[in-house]
Amino acid sequence: MRIKPEQLKAAIAPADYYQHELPGAILKKYGWNDAGLCIFHNDTQKGSFRVNTQTGAYCCFACQIKGGDIIAFEMDKYGLNFTEALVTLAEKWGLT
Numbered sequence: 001m002r003i004k005p006e007q008l009k010a011a012i013a014p015a016d017y018y019q020h021e022l023p024g025a026i027l028k029k030y031g032w033n034d035a036g037l038c039i040f041h042n043d044t045q046k047g048s049f050r051v052n053t054q055t056g057a058y059c060c061f062a063c064q065i066k067g068g069d070i071i072a073f074e075m076d077k078y079g080l081n082f083t084e085a086l087v088t089l090a091e092k093w094g095l096t
């Protein structure tokens with residue numbers, strides 16, 4: 001069975017996803033959060049890496065990486081294409 005992106009996004013709350021992927025970060029359930037040190041560049045200063053725990057969007061003001069949802073984050077973090085990210089997310093979150 002092939003999971004659809006909208007099913008994935010409905011099943012995985014961005015707040016839960018980011019708490020899992022960024023174990024050190026202290027995140028609120030809603031809106032934009034300071035996510036601590038950026039995992040996409042050699043970050044030494046907190047404050048530039050942000051995630052939105054409502055929409056799943058993320059961005060870094062220092063290295064300019066950004067994306068609109070947790071699927072894009074999964075692709076960027078693990079170097080996956082879109083389809084691979086869907087499969088990986090579905091497996092990790094027990095949705096297959």
Ligand SMILES: [Zn+2]
Pocket residue numbers: 038039040041043049060061062063064065
């Ligand atoms: Zn960065």
